[in-house]
Structures are given as C-alpha cells and as structure tokens.
C-alpha cells in the first residue's frame with residue numbers, strides 16, 4: 001500500500017509573497033489527495049533529519065551556513081537570500097529538516113517491509129542543492145539524503161534515482177557522480193535552469209535533455225528508449241523518484257507540454273519497473289511544480305497506479 005509522508009512544518013517555509021515555491025503548492029496537493037481514492041492512504045508526519053543523515057551528503061560548512069542564515073532570519077524577522085532565488089525565512093530550516101526527514105522515514109519503512117510505495121509531500125524541494133551549496137529553491141538534497149540513508153544505514157548495494165522534474169537535478173548528479181552504488185536517470189528541458197544535464201555525463205548518470213516545446217510522446221520515448229533500460233542491467237534494490245510536476249503544459253516556469261495522462265503513464269511505468277526489479281519498492285519525493293491546478297490533477301494521476309499492491 002502507498003504511504004504519504006509529510007509534515008505541517010513544510011507549510012511554514014515562506015520564501016516570499018511572490019515566490020513561485022509557495023506553501024499553496026503543498027496545500028493543493030494534500031487537498032487533492034483527500035479525494036476518495038486516497039482515503040485509505042496512511043499519513044505519517046515524519047520528524048526532522050538529524051546531522052548524521054544530512055552530513056552523509058552535505059559538507060559541514062553548508063549546514064553551518066544554512067543554520068546561520070536561519071538565525072539571521074529569526075533575529076531580523078525577514079527572509080534571507082542564499083542566492084537570487086533561494087530564500088530562507090523563519091520556518092524554513094524546520095521545513096527543510098522535515099522534508100529530508102520524511103524521505104529518510106519513507107526509506108526506513110520500505111526497507112523494513114512496512115509498505116512498498118511512499119510519496120513524500122514535502123517542501124522546500126531538493127534536487128538542485130549540491131553537496132556544498134543550496135540553490136534553485138533547494139536547501140538540502142532530500143532525495144540524495146534518502147539514497148545515502150539506504151546505502152549506509154540499511155547497507156543496500158544499488159539505489160536508482162529517477163527524476164522527471166522539468167529542471168535537471170544538478171545537485172543529485174553531483175552526489176551520484178561520486179557514489180558508484182547509485183545511478184541517476186533524468187529527463188528535463190534543455191536549455192533551461194540550471195544549465196546542466198547534457199548527454200555527456202559521469203558514467204553512472206544518464207540524461208535525456210528535451211528541447212522546449214516537447215510533448216508527452218517525446219518524454220515517453222526518452223524514458224522507454226534511453227533511460228529505463230539502464231535499470232535492467234543495474235538491478236536496483238529500491239527506486240527513489242524526484243517527482244517534479246513542472247513539465248506540465250500549465251506550468252509557468254518551463255516550456256514542456258506534458259498532460260495528466262503523461263504523469264499517469266510515468267506512475268504506471270515506474271511501478272511496473274519496481275515490481276519487476278525490486279519488490280515494488282518506490283519512494284517518490286515532491287520536487288517542483290508551480291501550477292496549482294496542474295499539481296492537483298497530476299500528482300493523483302501519478303500516484304493512482306501506485307495504489308495497487
């Protein structure tokens with residue numbers, strides 16, 4: 001059965017009134033999941049990640065920088081900018097710690113056999129945060145922290161990270177490039193922020209850049225022909241999915257043209273792949289997606305195929 005990992009602390013991250021990464025995104029998703037098909041989904045309010053879990057991915061200087069910015073925000077009562085579009089306000093540190101903690105808790109539950117699928121409805125997102133730098137709305141790399149937890153705490157030998165957010169997960173690629181027990185598969189628009197994600201990549205990274213204007217056909221071909229086949233040879237023991245919904249045609253930040261049915265297709269293919277290769281184990285983690293109406297439809301479309309157990 002599918003489990004939902006979230007925490008109300010994730011609603012307290014306020015990057016600013018006109019910032020697209022708003023608490024309304026998470027509210028829209030949670031309201032949509034209240035739909036009758038998800039009433040049987042168990043909700044878990046996960047606690048914060050601890051330093052040991054964070055330091056498996058991030059350098060101590062990065063933690064110190066984020067904690068100092070959080071203190072500054074607290075004392076000044078304003079948001080603090082870490083870069084041009086990455087803001088930290090009073091509730092941001094707790095939100096970021098609980099976002100990473102949700103992924104850790106979901107990995108624990110799945111590897112203990114308590115459930116086979118989990119969705120982490122969390123923010124801020126994570127896949128742009130590198131081992132040494134917060135960036136692109138992201139403070140900690142939630143999915144990389146989950147991967148490191150599976151590899152180190154649970155001594156899993158092979159973890160696959162799949163990423164269908166419209167932006168390339170440069171931070172996740174940086175983590176995986178130095179972790180031979182993981183592979184990273186990503187479809188994304190190119191050119192687009194952050195400018196990484198070209199075909200020329202580290203040996204355990206497989207990128208499928210899509211030109212602006214690409215539709216669901218192009219995305220399905222990318223996954224079917226170029227990305228998913230790598231899982232057959234790698235034989236992962238768990239799939240971690242950076243589930244961003246900003247490749248939707250309604251999204252204001254990018255120019256791909258996916259529709260709800262394409263997210264249902266992704267959910268179906270990923271679930272079937274996990275069933276075949278790794279006992280159905282899938283942890284999906286919210287990344288981007290900035291159209292509230294697209295989120296309210298595409299997230300349930302993606303998760304519905306994962307309800308089947």
Ligand SMILES: [Zn+2]
Pocket residue numbers: 165166167244246287288289
């Ligand atoms: Zn994105």
